[in-house]
Amino acid sequence: MRASLPYALAVWRRNFALYQRTWKLNILPNFFEPVLYLLAMGVGVGAYITEMGGTSYIAFLAPGLVAVAAMNGASFEVTYNAFVRMNFEKTYESMLTTPIQPEDVLAGEILWATTRATLYGGCFLLIAMLWGLVTPLHALLALPITPLAGLLFAAIGIAFSLRIPSIDLFSFYFTLFLMPLFLFSDVFFPLEERLQGAWIYVAEALPLLHPVRLMRSAFQGTWSPVLLWDLAYVLALSALLLAIAARVTRRRLMA
Amino acid sequence: MCKRFGGKPAVADLDLEVPAGVCFGLLGPNGAGKTTALKMIYGSALPSAGRVLVFGMDVAREPRAVRRRLGVTLQENALIEALSPRDNLRVFGRYHLMSEPAIEQRIGELLEFLELRSHADLPVQALSGGFQRRLSIALSLLNRPELLILDEPTTGLDPAVRLSLWERLRALRAGGATILLTTHYMDEAERLCDDLAIVAHGKVVARGAPRELIASLLAPQALELELPAARHGALLNNLHSLRHAASGDRLTLYAKDAAALLDAVRRAESADAAELVSVRPTNLEDVFLALTGAHLSDGD
Numbered sequence: 046m047r048a049s050l051p052y053a054l055a056v057w058r059r060n061f062a063l064y065q066r067t068w069k070l071n072i073l074p075n076f077f078e079p080v081l082y083l084l085a086m087g088v089g090v091g092a093y094i095t096e097m098g099g100t101s102y103i104a105f106l107a108p109g110l111v112a113v114a115a116m117n118g119a120s121f122e123v124t125y126n127a128f129v130r131m132n133f134e135k136t137y138e139s140m141l142t143t144p145i146q147p148e149d150v151l152a153g154e155i156l157w158a159t160t161r162a163t164l165y166g167g168c169f170l171l172i173a174m175l176w177g178l179v180t181p182l183h184a185l186l187a188l189p190i191t192p193l194a195g196l197l198f199a200a201i202g203i204a205f206s207l208r209i210p211s212i213d214l215f216s217f218y219f220t221l222f223l224m225p226l227f228l229f230s231d232v233f234f235p236l237e238e239r240l241q242g243a244w245i246y247v248a249e250a251l252p253l254l255h256p257v258r259l260m261r262s263a264f265q266g267t268w269s270p271v272l273l274w275d276l277a278y279v280l281a282l283s284a285l286l287l288a289i290a291a292r293v294t295r296r297r298l299m300a
Numbered sequence: 301m302c303k304r305f306g307g308k309p310a311v312a313d314l315d316l317e318v319p320a321g322v323c324f325g326l327l328g329p330n331g332a333g334k335t336t337a338l339k340m341i342y343g344s345a346l347p348s349a350g351r352v353l354v355f356g357m358d359v360a361r362e363p364r365a366v367r368r369r370l371g372v373t374l375q376e377n378a379l380i381e382a383l384s385p386r387d388n389l390r391v392f393g394r395y396h397l398m399s400e401p402a403i404e405q406r407i408g409e410l411l412e413f414l415e416l417r418s419h420a421d422l423p424v425q426a427l428s429g430g431f432q433r434r435l436s437i438a439l440s441l442l443n444r445p446e447l448l449i450l451d452e453p454t455t456g457l458d459p460a461v462r463l464s465l466w467e468r469l470r471a472l473r474a475g476g477a478t479i480l481l482t483t484h485y486m487d488e489a490e491r492l493c494d495d496l497a498i499v500a501h502g503k504v505v506a507r508g509a510p511r512e513l514i515a516s517l518l519a520p521q522a523l524e525l526e527l528p529a530a531r532h533g534a535l536l537n538n539l540h541s542l543r544h545a546a547s548g549d550r551l552t553l554y555a556k557d558a559a560a561l562l563d564a565v566r567r568a569e570s571a572d573a574a575e576l577v578s579v580r581p582t583n584l585e586d587v588f589l590a591l592t593g594a595h596l597s598d599g600d
Contacts, residue, residue: 046363055394059380062391066382135378141344142372142440143395144364299345300305 048152048291052145056153057160059136060122064161075114075168082110083176086233098235100265107178108260109232111169111187115194116253118165120223122158123202124215132212137298147298148291155199155287162195163188179264187263194256197279200286201252207293226253231261255279301350302502303336310336311347312502318495320446323469323479325489325496327584329592333502334482335375338451341480342372354447368396371440375451377432381425385416385435388424389442396443403442410438414468430461437465441472448472450481454488466492486585500592514582518543521558522586524577525551525565534570545590554582 064071087103094102130136137150167188174184205218229236230253237245248254255275262272303311311333318324326334339345340352343359343366352359359366380388386407393403411417414434419427424435433453440448453469454462462485469492473479483489489496490510498506498513506513514520519542527535532551536544539561543554551574555561558579565574 051397052395055397058394059391062387063380063382135374135376136380138344139374139378139392139439140395142342142367142374143392143443144367144397145395146363300339 046146046148046295048146048148050152052149053152053156056140056145056150057156059140059153060157061160072164072168075165076172079110079114079169079172083107083172083178098261104178104264105261106233107173107176108187108264109230109257111166111173111191112194112253112256112260113227113232114169115162115166115191115256116198116223116226119158119162119195119198120202120219122161123154123199124206124218125212127154127158127203127206128209128212128215131206131298141298147294150298151203151287151290151294155196155203158199158202159192159195162198163192166191166194173264180266183264183266186266187260190256190259190263193259193276193279194253196283197252197256200283200290204286204290204293207290207297226251230254231257249274249278252278252282301337301340301347301352303333303340303345304348309333309502311340313350314499314502314504316497316504316507318478318480320478321473321476322494323473323481323492325493326480326482326499327484327486327489327496327588328482328499330484332499332592334499335451337499338372338449338480338482342367342370342449368443369445370447370449371443371445372449373437373440373451373453375455377436379424379432379435379439382423384421384423385411385427385431385438386420388435389438392439393442398442406442406444410441413441413471414438415464430457433457433461434465437468445477447478447480450479452482452484454483454485462488486583486588490584498588498591505591506587510584513587514584517587518582518590519554519556520582521555521561521579522582523553523555523558523561523565523579525553526575526577527551527573531570531573535565535568535574538568538570539564543590545586550577552586554586 083103083106087106091102091106096102097105137147140150141147170179170184170187170191173179174181179187202218209215230251232253236248236254240248255278258275259272259279262268301311302309302313314333314337326337328334336345340347341354341359343352343363346360354366355369357366380391383391389407389410390403393406398406411420414437416431416434416438419431424432427435437450437453440450450469454465457465466488469479469481479492481492493510495509496507496513497504506517508516526549529546529549532546535551536542539553542561545552553561553565562576562579
């Protein structure tokens with residue numbers, strides 16, 4: 046069955062209603078995290094680096110960290126939070142007593158994770174702007190990239206969550222998948238300058254690389270044809286994984 | 301309908317028809333397949349074979365249309381603990397795509413009907429089990445369901461809360477709703493249900509109104525004795541093997557006329573060590589145990 050937007054929005058509003066109660070606690074760390082990273086890496090480590098990728102180190106770092114914030118925002122929602130709603134809080138079971146269908150649950154959760162990613166990334170973007178690392182105009186250009194990064198990692202995360210039997214496996218997802226992406230996706234150093242030969246092409250498989258490149262271009266207001274590839278990668282992989290998730294959801298939720 | 305999990309049948313060939321407007325009980329030991337049967341009725345599980353018609357519609361084909369017209373209270377409360385009952389009801393009303401004014405109006409009615417008003421704005425996690433259960437039932441009533449499905453509605457509740465919930469369910473039934481419930485409390489089934497089915501191993505083993513089942517399967521009166529188990533056989537021989545149930549030293553005999561039976565027991569030599577425990581009307585619990593076995597069955 047195809048997802049219906051009104052029902053998906055009802056699912057989204059369930060999460061939003063809960064978030065409204067807790068946003069004050071949730072949003073504060075969102076402001077501190079970027080400040081801490083920018084201070085330690087940008088100001089601290091950056092003092093020993095004259096330039097990177099043609100800019101100051103802190104200016105190189107900021108766009109990547111915005112993309113990472115979006116990735117993290119989406120990832121927590123579709124992994125731990127979704128798993129708890131699915132298996133412990135019986136949230137989906139109770140939704141399925143109403144006209145809501147499994148596909149609506151999936152669509153609503155993806156929409157919500159994308160929303161959270163936009164909030165996380167948006168906070169970081171705001172800090173970067175106040176710091177003077179991006180002009181308001183370029184920040185506006187960068188803003189729509191946060192939901193794209195969110196959608197991609199919502200799709201990857203939910204495809205994983207729907208297949209695992211135990212919540213303990215998320216520690217693998219975070220330490221063996223998201224952490225390496227964080228470290229090796231152009232966030233801290235220009236990846237392709239460190240790679241040789243065919244490895245440059247292999248690295249293109251890394252999902253975080255593409256939102257980071259899009260974000261950096263938006264920050265700098267530069268354009269290159271490779272951005273089309275980045276955009277296509279994000280959209281195509283999201284669509285593929287969501288199509289797979291849609292098939293699995295029905296089986297997983299309707300025992 | 302039939303439902304298998306990895307080859308093992310949870311519901312084997314369950315054939316049931318529930319008329320509109322009655323309160324119907326689905327009884328059975330733990331693991332008998334009651335919850336799975338309910339899930340197939342509201343379409344959150346699909347039968348491995350067979351089909352389920354609700355309001356004349358095949359629920360597997362038209363789940364949205366069917367679920368618009370029914371309400372379900374799950375065995376375990378699935379509430380949003382950080383939110384108040386009022387907010388929980390709002391969220392749930394949106395699952396039915398009700399308009400905001402319609403939701404607010406219905407919330408007012410339900411807070412009244414289930415006596416939740418005093419706690420309507422406290423976080424759910426601060427509420428007692430009785431309040432949480434009433435809220436779960438309120439959620440299932442938001443869309444004014446024609447069919448209300450309740451999976452063990454009163455398990456774990458104190459007697460006062462149970463009584464008040466029974467009274468609410470009777471009011472709903474009087475209002476024309478069809479009620480389908482599972483329970484482990486035979487007194488609950490006896491008091492609430494017009495009609496019931498006892499299932500064991502995924503099949504219906506008895507079906508009828510509580511009084512009819514008692515009359516047709518056992519006898520109206522029960523006599524309970526305490527007698528060493530080794531002597532049960534001799535006594536039953538003396539009494540010409542009437543209907544009975546034994547559990548340890550406790551022997552329960554069923555008869556039309558308990559007074560005459562008591563006389564017969566007193567005359568029987570084999571009963572000289574028997575101690576009379578009680579003479580009482582036969583109840584649904586006797587029928588249930590006779591049909592499903594007094595032994596502990598597999599847990600679910």
